Amino acid sequence: MNTTSGFFRLAAASACLFVLQAHAQFDPAKVRLQPPPVEARFPPPAVIYDTPAFDAPQVGFTSYEQMMARLQALQTRPNVRLETVGTSEQGRALPLVLLAHGARFDAAKPTLMLVAQQHGNEPAPGEAVLVLLERWSAPERAQLLRQVNVVALPRANPDGAALFKRANAHDVDLNRDHLLLRTPEARALATTAARFRPQVVLDMHEFTAGDRWVTRYGAWSKHDVLLQAATTGNLDSGVYQAGMDDFLPAIRQAVAAAGLSESWYHTTTADPKAPVAMGGVQPDTWRNIGGLRNAVSILHETRGVGIGKQNLARRVHAHVVAAEALVQRVAARGPSLVDLARRADRDVSARACQGDIVVAAQQTPERRELSLVDAQTGVDRAELVDWRSSLTLKVAQTRPRPCGYWLAPTELRAVQTLRALGVQVKPLASQHTVAVERYVFENIEASQRQDGRGAIQDAGGIVKAKVSLQATRQRLPAGGWYVSLAQPLSGLVTAALEPDSQSSYVAARLIAVPQPGESDRLVRVMQRL
Numbered sequence: 299m300n301t302t303s304g305f306f307r308l309a310a311a312s313a314c315l316f317v318l319q320a321h322a323q324f325d326p327a328k329v330r331l332q333p334p335p336v337e338a339r340f341p342p343p344a345v346i347y348d349t350p351a352f353d354a355p356q357v358g359f360t361s362y363e364q365m366m367a368r369l370q371a372l373q374t375r376p377n378v379r380l381e382t383v384g385t386s387e388q389g390r391a392l393p394l395v396l397l398a399h400g401a402r403f404d405a406a407k408p409t410l411m412l413v414a415q416q417h418g419n420e421p422a423p424g425e426a427v428l429v430l431l432e433r434w435s436a437p438e439r440a441q442l443l444r445q446v447n448v449v450a451l452p453r454a455n456p457d458g459a460a461l462f463k464r465a466n467a468h469d470v471d472l473n474r475d476h477l478l479l480r481t482p483e484a485r486a487l488a489t490t491a492a493r494f495r496p497q498v499v500l501d502m503h504e505f506t507a508g509d510r511w512v513t514r515y516g517a518w519s520k521h522d523v524l525l526q527a528a529t530t531g532n533l534d535s536g537v538y539q540a541g542m543d544d545f546l547p548a549i550r551q552a553v554a555a556a557g558l559s560e561s562w563y564h565t566t567t568a569d570p571k572a573p574v575a576m577g578g579v580q581p582d583t584w585r586n587i588g589g590l591r592n593a594v595s596i597l598h599e600t601r602g603v604g605i606g607k608q609n610l611a612r613r614v615h616a617h618v619v620a621a622e623a624l625v626q627r628v629a630a631r632g633p634s635l636v637d638l639a640r641r642a643d644r645d646v647s648a649r650a651c652q653g654d655i656v657v658a659a660q661q662t663p664e665r666r667e668l669s670l671v672d673a674q675t676g677v678d679r680a681e682l683v684d685w686r687s688s689l690t691l692k693v694a695q696t697r698p699r700p701c702g703y704w705l706a707p708t709e710l711r712a713v714q715t716l717r718a719l720g721v722q723v724k725p726l727a728s729q730h731t732v733a734v735e736r737y738v739f740e741n742i743e744a745s746q747r748q749d750g751r752g753a754i755q756d757a758g759g760i761v762k763a764k765v766s767l768q769a770t771r772q773r774l775p776a777g778g779w780y781v782s783l784a785q786p787l788s789g790l791v792t793a794a795l796e797p798d799s800q801s802s803y804v805a806a807r808l809i810a811v812p813q814p815g816e817s818d819r820l821v822r823v824m825q826r827l
């Protein structure tokens with residue numbers, strides 16, 4: 299093939315891609331306009347934003363190519379490094395921007411990680427990250443980058459953004475994939491988190507402004523900002539408290555000072571009987587997995603899904619204000635924040651073989667007054683709702699914490715996935731005879747993962763296992779793998795390997811349930827190896 303025909307084939311392929319995507323991009327005709335009394339509640343901020351989405355003639359939001367051009371322009375600044383950390387399903391490079399003094403990451407300083415646009419139809423966070431990267435890398439902010447490292451993924455799901463849909467190109471919700479890592483996008487995020495070990499993580503989203511709220515209550519959502527820290531079992535209490543007592547209040551104060559309103563994150567469905575639920579308590583979202591990485595992990599959402607470009611400047615502003623408050627708090631805490639996370643790593647590691655782990659937990663049902671904006675009048679309206687709180691975990695099942703887990707030589711996929719999360723997995727060259735607990739699978743049924751709102755529609759669903767434990771001494775053959783809990787990421791290990799945790803590798807069929815008479819694939823190791 300000569301160069302000219304190669305070029306034309308490439309051009310033809312690009313044109314085809316363009317035609318395909320032209321049907322699926324952001325479509326202003328599908329936007330639900332807010333009634334004027336509702337929209338009047340959300341006036342624009344005094345700040346002017348200038349990302350491509352704000353160019354009057356541009357119909358859509360900042361395109362992938364426009365974003366990359368902006369990031370490449372930033373690279374000429376001395377404190378900026380632009381990298382590629384993976385490739386999306388459709389072949390788009392996943393950009394990562396490091397902001398640090400001299401563009402060199404320094405582990406002695408605290409690190410803030412920003413993740414935007416895991417969901418492709420939530421554009422404001424992506425616009426805001428461009429604003430923040432430009433602002434923080436400007437010469438007048440050089441002092442900030444002497445105090446902190448910033449790691450940013452401005453568009454975690456670029457295919458979803460190009461198609462203007464929530465999930466990735468293969469219809470997987472990236473934000474339920476952070477333990478299983480079935481998508482290249484989630485794998486890239488995991489690798490990045492394992493590499494930089496950020497002490498604070500901000501997961502930036504948007505929530506539904508009208509839609510189901512209008513259907514059920516004849517009202518629109520009221521708050522500019524919804525917030526929630528990690529809420530799942532087995533979190534380090536020191537890190538959790540730092541989020542609740544320091545970082546969340548810092549964001550709340552800044553948001554209020556900017557004239558914006560905030561509340562706990564909550565969502566619901568169009569089903570009139572569905573509760574209004576806070577963000578889930580399962581170890582599968584970026585927020586909860588971040589907590590199990592011993593980071594202060596915060597979900598920050600703005601009121602933006604379904605309303606196109608309405609209130610866009612205000613939505614971007616809310617993300618900018620929140621991230622600005624957070625980075626200043628990270629800088630103020632300085633090396634003490636690094637110490638806090640290191641202490642959590644040590645404490646978590648030291649718990650191997652001791653105490654109990656949470657295997658299953660649920661949200662706590664409450665009644666709560668929800669504040670909405672009336673669709674007709676635009677005034678506040680209170681609705682008493684069935685609320686599912688994630689602030690108090692209803693622990694459904696606990697189990698003694700083993701020293702570690704043994705995986706059979708066949709379980710390479712599980713081993714690779716754990717390693718991609720940053721978990722240390724040791725190959726065992728020789729056989730070991732040790733005290734173990736075997737899983738006895740008493741009941742197996744097909745099911746779906748649940749979150750606060752109801753079932754998560756995973757293709758293929760999950761295996762819901764009921765297990766009991768059988769204590770014994772067992773000869774573990776050579777060639778298997780040992781995953782010790784004496785490591786900082788042990789919370790990810792127990793979430794992945796206890797079979798009856800709904801996000802586990804057995805539930806997801808990454809590890810097969812042994813047939814009667816088959817040997818064990820996974821056992822709990824009850825003594826130190």
Ligand SMILES: [Zn+2]
Pocket residue numbers: 416417420503504
């Ligand atoms: Zn989202």
